[in-house]
Amino acid sequence: xxxxxxxxxxDFAIFGGSPYFDKQILQHxxxxxxxxxxxxxxxxxxxxxxxxxxxxxxxxxESDLQQFCxxxxxxxxxxxxxxxxxxxxxxxxxxxxxxxxxxxxxxxEAMLWVGLTPVLCDxxxxxxxxxxxxVEPLITEEVVAIxxxxxxxxxxxxxxxxxxxxxYGKILVMDSAQxxxxxxxxxPIGGHGLAEVFSFSYPSILNATQGGCITxxxxxxxxxxxxxRSSYGAGxxxxxxxxxxxRMSEAQAxxxxxxxxxxxxxxxxxxxxxxxYQSHLSDVxxxxxxxxxxxxxxxxxxxxxxxxxxxxxxxxxxxxxxxEHIEVCKxxxxxxxxxxxxxxIFLPADTTVLEDCxxxxxxxxxxxxNEKDVRSICQMIAQIQVMHMSFDCNAEH
Amino acid sequence: MHPVVPKRTIEDLSILGGGRLFDPPIxxxxxxxxxxxxxxxxxxxxxNQDGYQSEGAVIRLMEERFAAFHQVSHCVAVSNGFWAxxxxxxxxxxxxKSEVIMPSLTYRRLADVVAWTGFKPHFCEVDERTxxxxxxxxxxxxxDNTALILGVHPIVNVCDAQGLVAIAEKSxxxxxxxxxxxxYETVAGKKVGSFGHAExxxxxxxxxxxxxxxxxxxxxxASLAERLRMMRDCGLDAEGKLRFLGINAKLSxxxxxxxxxxxxxxxxxxxxxxxRYHLYKTGLADIPGLKLLTFDETxxxxxxxxxxxxxxxxxxxxxxxxxxxxxxxxxxxxYYAPALHAKxxxxxxxxxxxxxxxxxxxQFMLMPCGHLVDDDQLAHLFNLLRFIYAHADLIKGAWQ
Numbered sequence: 092x093x094x095x096x097x098x099x100x101x102d103f104a105i106f107g108g109s110p111y112f113d114k115q116i117l118q119h120x121x122x123x124x125x126x127x128x129x130x131x132x133x134x135x136x137x138x139x140x141x142x143x144x145x146x147x148x149x150x151x152x153e154s155d156l157q158q159f160c161x162x163x164x165x166x167x168x169x170x171x172x173x174x175x176x177x178x179x180x181x182x183x184x185x186x187x188x189x190x191x192x193x194x195x196x197x198x199x200e201a202m203l204w205v206g207l208t209p210v211l212c213d214x215x216x217x218x219x220x221x222x223x224x225x226v227e228p229l230i231t232e233e234v235v236a237i238x239x240x241x242x243x244x245x246x247x248x249x250x251x252x253x254x255x256x257x258x259y260g261k262i263l264v265m266d267s268a269q270x271x272x273x274x275x276x277x278x279p280i281g282g283h284g285l286a287e288v289f290s291f292s293y294p295s296i297l298n299a300t301q302g303g304c305i306t307x308x309x310x311x312x313x314x315x316x317x318x319x320r321s322s323y324g325a326g327x328x329x330x331x332x333x334x335x336x337x338r339m340s341e342a343q344a345x346x347x348x349x350x351x352x353x354x355x356x357x358x359x360x361x362x363x364x365x366x367x368y369q370s371h372l373s374d375v376x377x378x379x380x381x382x383x384x385x386x387x388x389x390x391x392x393x394x395x396x397x398x399x400x401x402x403x404x405x406x407x408x409x410x411x412x413x414x415e416h417i418e419v420c421k422x423x424x425x426x427x428x429x430x431x432x433x434x435x436i437f438l439p440a441d442t443t444v445l446e447d448c449x450x451x452x453x454x455x456x457x458x459x460x461n462e463k464d465v466r467s468i469c470q471m472i473a474q475i476q477v478m479h480m481s482f483d484c485n486a487e488h
Numbered sequence: 489m490h491p492v493v494p495k496r497t498i499e500d501l502s503i504l505g506g507g508r509l510f511d512p513p514i515x516x517x518x519x520x521x522x523x524x525x526x527x528x529x530x531x532x533x534x535x536n537q538d539g540y541q542s543e544g545a546v547i548r549l550m551e552e553r554f555a556a557f558h559q560v561s562h563c564v565a566v567s568n569g570f571w572a573x574x575x576x577x578x579x580x581x582x583x584x585k586s587e588v589i590m591p592s593l594t595y596r597r598l599a600d601v602v603a604w605t606g607f608k609p610h611f612c613e614v615d616e617r618t619x620x621x622x623x624x625x626x627x628x629x630x631x632d633n634t635a636l637i638l639g640v641h642p643i644v645n646v647c648d649a650q651g652l653v654a655i656a657e658k659s660x661x662x663x664x665x666x667x668x669x670x671x672y673e674t675v676a677g678k679k680v681g682s683f684g685h686a687e688x689x690x691x692x693x694x695x696x697x698x699x700x701x702x703x704x705x706x707x708x709x710a711s712l713a714e715r716l717r718m719m720r721d722c723g724l725d726a727e728g729k730l731r732f733l734g735i736n737a738k739l740s741x742x743x744x745x746x747x748x749x750x751x752x753x754x755x756x757x758x759x760x761x762x763x764r765y766h767l768y769k770t771g772l773a774d775i776p777g778l779k780l781l782t783f784d785e786t787x788x789x790x791x792x793x794x795x796x797x798x799x800x801x802x803x804x805x806x807x808x809x810x811x812x813x814x815x816x817x818x819x820x821x822x823y824y825a826p827a828l829h830a831k832x833x834x835x836x837x838x839x840x841x842x843x844x845x846x847x848x849x850x851q852f853m854l855m856p857c858g859h860l861v862d863d864d865q866l867a868h869l870f871n872l873l874r875f876i877y878a879h880a881d882l883i884k885g886a887w888q
Contacts (some may be wrong), residue, residue: 336570
């Protein structure tokens with residue numbers, strides 16, 4: 092996928108030059124099973140004629156995930172957000188939940204579905220993660236739980252958060268939708284807090300098209316979750332207030348199992364790409380990669396731009412790169428305050444979340460990209476920075 | 489698979505120590521299997537030798553095909569029928585009201601669906617002939633708090649959809665159909681899927697269209713369709729702004745591919761269902777007390793689900809019959825027992841006295857049907873039923 096280097100501003104696609112890459116470098120993690128493996132798995136399912144309702148593949152997957160995450164229970168579900176809603180429903184909590192202000196809106200909405208009130212907490216400016224120090228001042232009688240998000244393949248300071256939760260008698264749940272495969276002290280995450288949720292939906296490192304899993308070591312919670320999910324795979328019947336149909340099908344389980352078997356190779360590959368970005372962008376002024384820890388899953392490469400130092404704003408840079416068929420994207424957008432404000436949910440005062448959202452973008456990573464591509468992309472970004480005056484909006488034809 | 493050994497004496501019955509007639513058991517779950525090559529062909533729309541491709545192509549195709557099938561403008565594909573109903577109820581129900589009128593003689597999770605929407609189930613009667621919600625039943629339940637009418641099609645045939653539409657229009661109350669059990673049916677020649685403000689469907693493997701899991705909503709209302717598309721994606725619009733409270737209710741692409749393959753097979757499936765249904769018709773004809781619910785063949789129908797009424801002429805209670813048959817590997821089920829209004833609920837609801845529903849919920853059984861039930865098995869089943877009838881007194885004597 093190498094293209095012609097850009098020698099002058101006119102070579103750039105927004106000024107009429109040919110795009111550097113012939114076809115779109117797909118942004119999101121495009122790890123997927125091979126067609127051959129997919130076909131084998133589907134023929135196997137068709138032969139067995141067991142399509143859903145807690146079939147052998149879902150059972151196998153739950154067993155494998157329990158082992159992988161070193162947890163007692165893995166409850167496979169339709170997708171991560173349904174999983175989060177199910178946890179909240181199982182706990183039958185009333186009151187407030189501390190949630191990071193910087194997260195996918197799904198984390199916040201999940202609380203609204205069960206009548207809990209999210210209290211948005213500011214995040215660390217560098218990592219955009221919740222910290223115990225930022226959470227503590229928000230803890231009141233009405234707060235019943237803390238929902239921490241392991242964002243972008245990073246892991247929060249779980250020890251400090253668990254300690255804080257225990258000290259105040261609050262429940263800790265982790266939204267690990269983007270963190271499957273991450274490790275802390277050599278141990279995969281999954282067993283922290285009261286429960287964790289993982290996503291196997293695109294664009295996760297384990298991509299089953301849609302899918303998810305809840306992990307917990309708590310017997311009572313696991314029993315409730317299984318009964319809320321469906322009567323199939325309910326195990327010991329326990330009383331629940333209402334069910335939610337959160338089943339995962341055999342097809343979803345098959346796709347997840349295929350991904351799980353390749354997980355280490357995927358993390359290896361993504362780790363190389365991350366280091367390539369780190370090394371090739373280190374000298375570009377105005378750009379900062381979100382630092383991923385050594386035991387990350389490297390699922391996402393996130394970059395923060397300083398408009399003044401770089402010379403262009405985030406949207407302009409994205410526009411230029413997208414024209415070269417490099418699929419860079421805005422990351423989160425604060426999804427418009429009106430609807431949330433109506434429900435009494437406000438951003439914390441003095442937060443930089445809104446500005447952060449306008450400075451952040453994702454860089455391509457995944458199966459379809461190699462280190463040479465990363466080098467080309469970074470060189471191009473460096474060039475754009477050097478020539479930033481020429482990329483001023485007025486200059487475009 | 490064990491060979492099927494017919495019963496000769498009552499001691500051969502499983503309840504009295506004998507072996508099971510069917511091992512593995514025969515069930516009421518459709519589990520229809522399409523041509524795998526067709527399924528793999530549709531799969532190539534989202535996965536090929538380069539891995540996952542064009543996100544959404546197979547889902548959009550599925551939506552187009554099902555919209556055309558139901559003769560409506562819009563089909564919105566979602567993760568399952570349960571969340572299809574939750575999202576559509578939330579979209580349609582009058583926000584300043586509190587109750588959803590729905591039948592009690594129906595799917596065991598339907599009240600949970602309503603509970604998720606924040607509205608209260610208001611249970612109503614069904615019609616004795618159709619076993620479904622009727623305009624009269626709705627009339628009796630409508631009040632100033634009514635936010636929505638949830639019209640549920642019954643398992644055999646259809647409800648009076650036109651009557652429901654009339655009463656909804658007269659009262660100004662939104663009308664949503666749960667059409668999970670009537671995918672293929674027509675009402676006065678018009679396709680189910682095209683009535684009311686919207687209709688919800690399921691693609692669970694036990695349903696007419698097996699998508700592994702899945703669901704969809706049909707409607708002619710473009711703004712409703714647009715809203716549902718946002719709600720299934722966390723309520724976000726194309727610019728990433730939050731417009732509605734939403735959830736991840738997206739359909740998995742592999743499920744869409746499966747649904748399409750089964751849609752292609754649907755006409756053939758209906759013929760196979762009809763054949764099975766006719767076997768039941770002749771097989772049960774000479775067995776007193778098991779009255780087959782007949783399909784209305786003046787309309788389009790799927791012939792999928794076999795329901796019998798256990799009448800006074802049948803010598804055992806329904807409960808004992810089900811128990812005896814289950815233990816022979818015949819996984820028949822009570823048709824909607826307990827009725828929803830009779831179950832304890834820990835969320836708000838409007839209670840009702842529904843004597844007809846109470847009575848009807850004691851009378852019917854679902855019988856084995858679907859892709860995995862063959863003619864030989866049915867012949868053995870009918871013989872077993874005849875055997876039970878002939879030896880009923882002995883059985884009752886020996887079985888405590």
